[in-house]
Amino acid sequence: MTAAEVCVVGVGYVGLIQAVGLASFGQKVVCVDLDVRKIEMLKKGVPPIFEEGLEETLSTAIDDGMISFTADIADARRADLFFVAVGTPTSERTGNARLDYLEAAVSDIAEIAKDGAVVVVKSTVPIGTCAGLQLRLDRDHPEKRLHIVSNPEFLREGTALKDFFNPERIVIGGADEAARERVKASYAAFADRGIPMILTDTSTSETIKYAANAFLATKVTFINEISDLVETVGGDIEQVARGIGLDSRIGPQFLRAGPGYGGSCFPKDTLALATIGRRHGVQQQIVETVIRINDSRRFRILKRIEAAMGDKLSGKRLAVLGLAFKADTDDVRDSPAVDIVHALLEEGAEVRSYDPVARFAVDHRGYSQCDSIAAACEGASAVLVATEWADFKSFDFSTIESVVERRYIFDMRRVVDVEAPWAPRWDIERIGSPMQRATA
Numbered sequence: 001m002t003a004a005e006v007c008v009v010g011v012g013y014v015g016l017i018q019a020v021g022l023a024s025f026g027q028k029v030v031c032v033d034l035d036v037r038k039i040e041m042l043k044k045g046v047p048p049i050f051e052e053g054l055e056e057t058l059s060t061a062i063d064d065g066m067i068s069f070t071a072d073i074a075d076a077r078r079a080d081l082f083f084v085a086v087g088t089p090t091s092e093r094t095g096n097a098r099l100d101y102l103e104a105a106v107s108d109i110a111e112i113a114k115d116g117a118v119v120v121v122k123s124t125v126p127i128g129t130c131a132g133l134q135l136r137l138d139r140d141h142p143e144k145r146l147h148i149v150s151n152p153e154f155l156r157e158g159t160a161l162k163d164f165f166n167p168e169r170i171v172i173g174g175a176d177e178a179a180r181e182r183v184k185a186s187y188a189a190f191a192d193r194g195i196p197m198i199l200t201d202t203s204t205s206e207t208i209k210y211a212a213n214a215f216l217a218t219k220v221t222f223i224n225e226i227s228d229l230v231e232t233v234g235g236d237i238e239q240v241a242r243g244i245g246l247d248s249r250i251g252p253q254f255l256r257a258g259p260g261y262g263g264s265c266f267p268k269d270t271l272a273l274a275t276i277g278r279r280h281g282v283q284q285q286i287v288e289t290v291i292r293i294n295d296s297r298r299f300r301i302l303k304r305i306e307a308a309m310g311d312k313l314s315g316k317r318l319a320v321l322g323l324a325f326k327a328d329t330d331d332v333r334d335s336p337a338v339d340i341v342h343a344l345l346e347e348g349a350e351v352r353s354y355d356p357v358a359r360f361a362v363d364h365r366g367y368s369q370c371d372s373i374a375a376a377c378e379g380a381s382a383v384l385v386a387t388e389w390a391d392f393k394s395f396d397f398s399t400i401e402s403v404v405e406r407r408y409i410f411d412m413r414r415v416v417d418v419e420a421p422w423a424p425r426w427d428i429e430r431i432g433s434p435m436q437r438a439t440a
């Protein structure tokens with residue numbers, strides 16, 4: 001008997017990693033996406049996103065004949081398991097996650113799926129979504145006995161493959177035990193390694209996902225506020241973070257102070273959780289406060305840059321190093337760096353940016369994307385480090401001393417090497433430390 005086919009619908013950051021991951025476990029995966037350009041690239045083995053190790057893993061899956069790509073869901077009709085990883089962006093109107101892509105995908109699946117197939121929701125969805133989808137399937141396709149299972153994803157961009165292959169837990173929520181077991185079987189490799197599997201109902205599973213992201217966003221926001229305090233009262237935020245993070249009840253992760261959390265998930269998921277709370281009359285006050293603090297953080301940073309530059313940004317040229325919302329990804333969705341570029345342009349500054357991978361087109365006079373750090377820094381009155389790329393950590397700023405207008409760095413990520421031999425010749429301002437003035 002040939003192995004049952006698995007289908008992944010929506011091959012973006014989550015779906016593509018899921019697909020190549022399952023393929024590497026020996027499962028035959030059919031990938032479906034509406035984006036024909038993406039499908040054509042993938043057929044040729046070209047990943048549409050930047051993710052460490054993805055190109056190699058994808059090539060192996062293609063060469064082994066374990067993965068195929070199509071824009072036509074009918075090609076997946078033999079599958080008994082459908083992982084849905086379509087986007088659930090914020091609705092501008094409600095603040096909640098939009099479900100139109102998910103609903104369309106589930107309807108398409110229901111049309112072609114065989115009896116008893118399991119539809120696994122990997123997208124992050126408001127609590128109650130899976131229960132609602134199940135009711136719809138039961139109403140519209142009663143003869144097929146299709147099952148909805150919630151299986152949230154916890155990977156991070158930039159370390160997505162590593163996270164897929166080394167999960168800290170697998171969460172599977174569903175009303176039907178056999179359907180849950182079918183999903184669990186697809187992760188047998190993890191069960192064999194003793195990775196915890198939480199088998200639960202769909203609401204609990206959906207809540208775990210939002211609570212996890214909201215908790216991490218809170219942790220980042222907490223250290224950012226402490227960082228603001230340190231800037232005023234004196235001290236060093238990294239040592240504070242280390243000092244509290246060594247307490248195992250707190251833990252060292254997510255204590256890097258910065259320009260505020262961004263990306264395609266924390267902002268959207270915290271907002272959705274706050275909206276869900278209000279809708280149910282159970283206001284999520286901590287999360288609401290976190291959102292407010294994080295939103296105002298970009299503005300606070302801008303004020304600090306303005307103060308260091310003598311208040312007027314208009315007419316000044318600034319270099320922005322980094323566009324991605326964090327290092328090791330090409331994703332610029334809700335990126336603090338991009339917000340800061342916009343804010344600077346609005347203040348009348350000229351901005352030249354550089355990112356090793358991410359691209360961002362701003363249709364604005366006075367903005368240019370450069371191909372190197374040196375080009376971005378030409379004539380700059382300030383060098384703003386907005387993403388923690390390794391290239392910026394190791395960069396020797398003495399090589400650009402002759403091209404900048406003023407030797408001033410504002411490091412939002414604390415990556416610049418302040419102990420480097422060139423550092424005493426620069427004014428260096430960092431999140432979470434008082435200004436380090438040039439002494440040479």
Ligand SMILES: NC(=O)C1=CN([C@@H]2O[C@H](COP(=O)(O)OP(=O)(O)OC[C@H]3O[C@@H](n4cnc5c(N)ncnc54)[C@H](O)[C@@H]3O)[C@@H](O)[C@H]2O)C=CC1
Nearest residue numbers: 010012013014033034035085086087088101105123124153
């Ligand atoms: N990006 C991340 O790191 C993580 C994202 N998530 C969640 O996973 C979901 C997906 O996120 P991303 O992968 O970042 O999104 P993405 O935007 O990179 O990919 C979504 C894909 O779905 C496709 N699509 C949309 N509607 C479709 C349909 N009806 N049929 C077939 N394909 C369709 C789009 O063309 C796109 O390629 C979201 O709910 C997100 O919150 C969860 C954990 C991590």
Ligand SMILES: O=C(O)[C@H]1O[C@H](OP(=O)(O)OP(=O)(O)OC[C@H]2O[C@@H](n3ccc(=O)[nH]c3=O)[C@H](O)[C@@H]2O)[C@H](O)[C@@H](O)[C@@H]1O
Nearest residue numbers: 153154155156157220254255256258261262263265325326
């Ligand atoms: O639901 C999701 O999409 C994912 O959201 C985050 O992953 P990701 O958005 O890829 O990035 P993170 O590494 O978590 O960073 C999120 C934001 O917080 C910021 N951050 C993170 C950690 C830190 O110490 N300080 C800090 O400012 C980052 O710069 C970034 O803007 C979660 O970490 C994943 O577990 C989750 O699956």
